[in-house]
Amino acid sequence: MLPLVQIPALGCDAGLYAPFNAALGTPGQAIIATADRLEGCVAQVLARAPAAFILMGTSFGARVAMEVALAAPGRVKGLVLIGSGPGPVADQAAGLKRSERVRGGEFENVLQEMGKIISHLPGPRGVATMEAFRAMSRAMGPEPFARQSDALAHRADLWPRMGEITCPVLCLWGDHDQFSPPETAAKIASAVPHGQSVLLPDCGHFPTLEYPEASAAAVKAWLLQTQ
Numbered sequence: 001m002l003p004l005v006q007i008p009a010l011g012c013d014a015g016l017y018a019p020f021n022a023a024l025g026t027p028g029q030a031i032i033a034t035a036d037r038l039e040g041c042v043a044q045v046l047a048r049a050p051a052a053f054i055l056m057g058t059s060f061g062a063r064v065a066m067e068v069a070l071a072a073p074g075r076v077k078g079l080v081l082i083g084s085g086p087g088p089v090a091d092q093a094a095g096l097k098r099s100e101r102v103r104g105g106e107f108e109n110v111l112q113e114m115g116k117i118i119s120h121l122p123g124p125r126g127v128a129t130m131e132a133f134r135a136m137s138r139a140m141g142p143e144p145f146a147r148q149s150d151a152l153a154h155r156a157d158l159w160p161r162m163g164e165i166t167c168p169v170l171c172l173w174g175d176h177d178q179f180s181p182p183e184t185a186a187k188i189a190s191a192v193p194h195g196q197s198v199l200l201p202d203c204g205h206f207p208t209l210e211y212p213e214a215s216a217a218a219v220k221a222w223l224l225q226t227q
Contacts, residue, residue: 001223002077003053004028007045007061007068009083009206010152011111011137011145016058020208023216028056032140033064036150042067049075054223056080059179059205060148066158069165078226079169080219083177083205085184086158086191095153099146107142120176120204129209162191168226169195172218174203174210196222 006028008016014030021028031048033041041064049055049068055076057065062084069076089095102110111134119129137145169192171185182199189195198218200207207215 001026001054001227003050005045005049005053005055006030007055007057007064008032008136009059009061009133010148011114011140012058012061012133013136013140015132015136016206017056017208019212020215020219023213024219029053032144033061033151034144034147036147037154038064038067038151041148041151042071046072046075051075052077054078054080056082056219057084058082058208059084060152063152063155066162066165069167070158070161073164073166076167078167078223079165080172080222081169081185081188082172082207083174083180085180086162086188088157089153089155092153095149099149099153102142102146102149107145111137117178118205119210120174120202123176123202123204123210125210126204129204129206132209133206159191162188163193165192166194168222170219170222171195171197172207172215173197173199174205174207175199175201176203177205179205194226196225198222 006017033044035041055065062081115130115134118133119126173185175182185197189197203210
């Protein structure tokens with residue numbers, strides 16, 4: 001198997017993938033991108049990634065992963081996307097307001113608000129996932145979190161370019177994702193030449209924490225088909 005590079009979600013670190021990696025049987029290489037524009041995040045990832053790799057990203061990290069796949073198609077040999085679409089920012093003012101609040105002393109309030117919808121709380125790991133998100137974000141700190149938020153607030157529309165991603169693509173989504181609609185998974189899978197989508201039931205925005213074993217099984221099956 002090629003090296004697996006993982007780009008965590010907004011505010012998150014390698015812990016987002018720890019249970020998943022254990023189930024998959026590979027350590028993975030987490031690269032935390034913290035530039036305030038997506039172009040800078042792409043540069044950070046490519047500077048640290050191997051020459052050729054499988055790329056996996058969640059939410060903010062999935063958006064960065066799409067940008068990386070477009071910027072370096074010869075290096076990205078497979079792409080796993082979780083909880084993020086290629087579309088432009090829907091409300092830039094709201095995204096920039098989040099960054100402003102984080103920098104203005106409301107970091108904990110933002111984490112409390114986001115945590116309530118980050119996972120499917122009735123699920124078996126819903127509450128634990130919510131708390132894990134908040135803990136990782138506190139460890140990251142407000143300024144890197146705000147820079148990631150800035151990058152998302154300036155994202156452009158990648159839908160017209162998705163057909164350029166010719167490597168195999170797996171869209172792994174929770175069917176209760178409140179940040180990115182589950183139907184986005186099928187739409188992306190149809191927009192790329194070699195796409196598949198998997199929906200996990202009773203799962204929210206972070207499948208690798210909420211259902212690490214099921215997530216690993218889906219990725220293993222996909223890898224067997226594509227490698």
